[in-house]
Every structure is written in C-alpha cells, then in structure tokens.
Amino acid sequence: MVTPPGARRALVWSFANTAFGKFGTLLISILIARVLGPEEFGTYAVALVALMAVLSVNELGVSLAIVRWEEDPRTIAPTVTTISVAASLIFFGVAYAATPAFTAAMGDPQATDVVRLMLVCVPLNGLVATAAALLQREYQQGRRTAADQVNIWLGAGISVALALTGFGAMSLAIGRVVATVVFSIMLLVFSPLPLRFGWDRTYAGALLRFGLPLAGASIVVFAVGYSDQLVVGAVLGAQALGFYLLAFNLASWPVSMLSQPVRAVAPAAFARIQNDPERMDAGFRAAFRLLLVVALPVCAFVAGAALPIVTFVYGEVWAPAALALQWLALHAVLRIAFELAYDFLAVRRRSSTLMVIQIIWVLALIPALLVGANLGGMQGVAIAQLAVAAVVLVGCYAWALSRAGVHVGALVRTSIVPVLGGVVAGVGALLAAHLIELDLLAALAAGTFALAVIAGTLALSRESMRVLRPDVVAAEEAS
Structure with a gap:
C-alpha cells in the first residue's frame, strides 16, 4: 500500500x-x-x-x-x-x-x-x-x-x-x-x-x-x-444501560486507539493505488495483520482482566459492567477487522455490497440481542453481539473481500500468528485475574504480559511491516 x-x-x-x-x-x-x-x-x-x-x-x-x-x-x-x-x-x-x-x-x-x-x-x-x-x-x-x-x-x-x-x-x-x-x-x-x-x-x-x-x-x-444499547435500555432499564455503556466504552478503547488512526488515512491511501489490484491486495493483508498483532492481545487482556480493571478504575459499584465487558472486548477485535475491510471495500466502490452486509448483520443481530437480553441480561446482550459477528459477519466480509481482489486464503494464513498471540495474552490475563487478589496488581500483570506478547508477534511480522515501508513502496513504483 x-x-x-x-x-x-x-x-x-x-x-x-x-x-x-x-x-x-x-x-x-x-x-x-x-x-x-x-x-x-x-x-x-x-x-x-x-x-x-x-x-x-x-x-x-x-x-x-x-x-x-x-x-x-x-x-x-x-x-x-x-x-x-x-x-x-x-x-x-x-x-x-x-x-x-x-x-x-x-x-x-x-x-x-x-x-x-x-x-x-x-x-x-x-x-x-x-x-x-x-x-x-x-x-x-x-x-x-x-x-x-x-x-x-x-x-x-x-x-x-x-x-x-x-x-x-x-x-x-x-x-x-x-x-x-x-x-x-x-x-x-x-x-x-x-x-x-x-x-x-x-x-x-x-x-x-x-x-x-x-x-x-x-x-x-x-x-x-x-441496537445493543437500545435493547438494553428498553428491556433492562436506565441503570443497566449505564453499566452497559461503561463496559462498551472500555471495550471500544482498543478500537479507537488502533482502528480510528488508521481509518483517518487508509481511505485516501487505498484510493491512491486503487488501479493496482496486486498492491491493493498486498497492502490490505499487511495492514490487516499488523492491526491484529496489536488488537488481539490488547482485547484479550481487557477480556481476561475485565473485573479487576472495572473495579480498580471505577469502583466496586460498577462491578456488574465486567459481565458485559469480557465479551464486548472480544467483539472489539472483530470490529477493528471489519472497519478496515469496510474502508477497503468502499474505495473499491463496493457500496452496494457494504449495504447488503450491514443489512444482513442487522437482521441477524436484533433478534439475537432480544433473546440475549431476556435470557442473560447485559451479559447475554454482549454474547449475542460476539456470536453474530463471528458467525455471520466473518463469512460475509470474507466473501466480499474475495470478490474485491483479496486472497482470503492468504489473509487467513497471515492471521495465524496474531490469533495465537491473542490466545496466549487472554490466558495470561485470566490467570492474573484469578491468582492475584489486588485489582491493581492483577491488571498491571495482565497488561505487562500482553505487551510482551505484542512485542513477540511484531517481531514475527517483519514481512508485513516491510510491505508498508515507504522505501519498499518507492522501489516498487520505480520498477
């Protein structure tokens, strides 16, 4: 790219x-x-x-x-x-x-x-x-x-x-x-x-x-x-919505930190090479991997250490928010991936495809949220969010990206290392939350371990970083 x-x-x-x-x-x-x-x-x-x-x-x-x-x-x-x-x-x-x-x-x-x-x-x-x-x-x-x-x-x-x-x-x-x-x-x-x-x-x-x-x-x-907040407010009430909003905001922190800066420049950057399908494919896969390398461990850390994070930062009165946060943090990983794919498809002039994907998402999501709210409260709503995204949206975006020139098989292979890093970081966060009684120490231990995982997976992602390096891009343009 x-x-x-x-x-x-x-x-x-x-x-x-x-x-x-x-x-x-x-x-x-x-x-x-x-x-x-x-x-x-x-x-x-x-x-x-x-x-x-x-x-x-x-x-x-x-x-x-x-x-x-x-x-x-x-x-x-x-x-x-x-x-x-x-x-x-x-x-x-x-x-x-x-x-x-x-x-x-x-x-x-x-x-x-x-x-x-x-x-x-x-x-x-x-x-x-x-x-x-x-x-x-x-x-x-x-x-x-x-x-x-x-x-x-x-x-x-x-x-x-x-x-x-x-x-x-x-x-x-x-x-x-x-x-x-x-x-x-x-x-x-x-x-x-x-x-x-x-x-x-x-x-x-x-x-x-x-x-x-x-x-x-x-x-x-x-x-x-x-729609999740609408369902929580309408079904569970304003107080539950307050808990859920706090959990959603915490889960959105990785999305904002990682996805929004990239989205601020990605559309213009993709647009500059929209007539070169091979470079579009390579650039998207490289950006996708590097986003996941950071996003997966961070989100896994938030999910695994949800309770100590909430109670230390906001106080014991907000502890119920952790029930939703642990699932919303995992959903945040998919949100980050989907937003990059959305921008890529928009540049490829796939507006109608994006519309269809979003409609399918809503049609699947709203019934799932209602069922989740009635069966499991805030936690049920958060689980419904994650389940619909993983089951429905991953397939939809994979199909759309394939039609837009992205080699989905290669995209899956390039995601293996980030996924493994996320699993390791999540297990470490869970262990820290269960074994360390003091909330501050538990959150710090889990966060430090997640940073170590990110450093390791970045070291294994040098090829993706090379693809995005300006000097490499300039050399390709000159040739």
Whole structure:
C-alpha cells in the first residue's frame, strides 16, 4: 500500500490525536462515572444514542466524496456544503420533534431535555462536514488534532465542573455542545478552503448517487453499533444501560486507539493505488495483520482482566459492567477487522455490497440481542453481539473481500500468528485475574504480559511491516 510522506505524517498525528484524546476521555469518564453513578450515566447514554443516530446520516454521505474526488475538490465543495447543511437542519427538526417518543420508548422520559440539547450538535456537524473532509484529504491531521484536543478537554472540563455542582446528566450535554461550537469554529478556520455555499447540478446528482448508498449503509451501521444499547435500555432499564455503556466504552478503547488512526488515512491511501489490484491486495493483508498483532492481545487482556480493571478504575459499584465487558472486548477485535475491510471495500466502490452486509448483520443481530437480553441480561446482550459477528459477519466480509481482489486464503494464513498471540495474552490475563487478589496488581500483570506478547508477534511480522515501508513502496513504483 502506498504510504506517501503526507500519509505517514497524518498517521502519526492521527495516532497521537487518538491516544491523547482517549487518555483524556478515560480520565474524565472515571470522574464522571464516580460522580453520576449508573442511572445518571444511563440517561446520558439515551441522549448519546439519539445523537449518534442522527449523525450517522447527517450529511447524506456526500462529504466523503471530497476525500475520494480525483479532480480539484474546489469544484464540488460548495455543493457538498449546501447538501450537508440542508440535510442536517432537516434531520435536527425531525429528531427534536420525535425526542419525547424516543425517550419514552427507552424507558427514561426524563432524558428528553438532555437529548434535545445534545441534538444542537447535528447542524454544527453538517456545517463543518466539508472542512473536515478537506483536512482529511490533505492529510492535515496536525490541525485536526488541535481541534479534537480542544473539543475533548474543553467539553470534559465543563462537564466535570457542572457534574460536581449537581447538574447530573445535563452536565455532559452542556459540555458536549459548548465544545462542539468551539471545535466547529476551529475546523472552519483550519479548512484549506473557505466556507462557501453553492449548487451545481452537474455535480449534485453524482454526489447524491455516491453518498446516498453510503448514508443508507451508515443507518444500518448505526443499528449495528447501537441496537445493543437500545435493547438494553428498553428491556433492562436506565441503570443497566449505564453499566452497559461503561463496559462498551472500555471495550471500544482498543478500537479507537488502533482502528480510528488508521481509518483517518487508509481511505485516501487505498484510493491512491486503487488501479493496482496486486498492491491493493498486498497492502490490505499487511495492514490487516499488523492491526491484529496489536488488537488481539490488547482485547484479550481487557477480556481476561475485565473485573479487576472495572473495579480498580471505577469502583466496586460498577462491578456488574465486567459481565458485559469480557465479551464486548472480544467483539472489539472483530470490529477493528471489519472497519478496515469496510474502508477497503468502499474505495473499491463496493457500496452496494457494504449495504447488503450491514443489512444482513442487522437482521441477524436484533433478534439475537432480544433473546440475549431476556435470557442473560447485559451479559447475554454482549454474547449475542460476539456470536453474530463471528458467525455471520466473518463469512460475509470474507466473501466480499474475495470478490474485491483479496486472497482470503492468504489473509487467513497471515492471521495465524496474531490469533495465537491473542490466545496466549487472554490466558495470561485470566490467570492474573484469578491468582492475584489486588485489582491493581492483577491488571498491571495482565497488561505487562500482553505487551510482551505484542512485542513477540511484531517481531514475527517483519514481512508485513516491510510491505508498508515507504522505501519498499518507492522501489516498487520505480520498477
């Protein structure tokens, strides 16, 4: 896979951005969870689900066209902005009106005001969609990092201060909105192009044809990503949702740390070599292996040491969250793999295939979640997530990748070492959790062992690293 200097710098900035951001978010979430407790945390979860639902389709998928546009993006930027803002205003109005019905269905009518305040982020997101896409296209992750860090720390500071003064779940909503306003201003200032509205019929139709299938897929992606929280809230109540949200956030930490930085630059990098199938195949397999080399031991560590991690970091009152965390952490490995595959298939213009895969996922997942919630509570929901992903999605993505030019057999073979590393790390974490009584020592021992496993498997993955090295890529291009 081509990794030009701009992409390499962007990847470094993106990883640093995610690392600092997740570290800050983790610290703040600890404070918030200890101050609010599971029930108030559940109210915030209801608002967050509503916001994510709208944001999943907010700009109709058209901003991604800027990243992949082969010509000068200035030709389509005004039209993209017009579509994004108009769509976001419409979605905001519909969601605002539907909020009371939504919160009642979630079993928490008192969350209505929190949800409505959070929805203010929707039109702001539409306003800066073009700017965000332009920064990604130009590998300006340094500027994006500055905006993201201000967003995280400003929002966190406001939320913690208000939570300590008794604002409850509303403190998180206020912090989120204020920070989003500042974040939006920064993106507009940093954007390579000024904010402009316009309408070009020549491009509008093409943009909508490109974006709508992706937006449709994003709706289903939202259903996949948040139907578990919807089921937990509706079936088990707000307090259970608070426990589950904490477990989900902890399980998502490896996904954010490992997958999001790669996804920030992977679409543009894949797009540069989309006309060279062999290099696309080799690049995908190399990136896939290196992601798994790190992701599997990390996720296995979180799964095996779930109870000591939760009780040490958040306190004994949050111990029930470990029941879901141990399964959600294993599911996180598959999420990381699926997201890389999703980006690859999107660049290969397999939008319809992605839509079919997501629909199959939802159709299989929702019944499984309902059964899991009624039979096993939070733990049953988490097990259902993992089972459907492993049984249904692995096969679907393998089929799609094969049709897109990836040698699936070779992909499986290159995954053997990472899988073995994950098993070893998981067994070590389980032993540490059961044999060491002090939570801190158990978590530290399991984490240290996982790092050692990662170091060993990386040493066995030099060929994959060689494929992605810039000098090797340059030599191949010269030949």
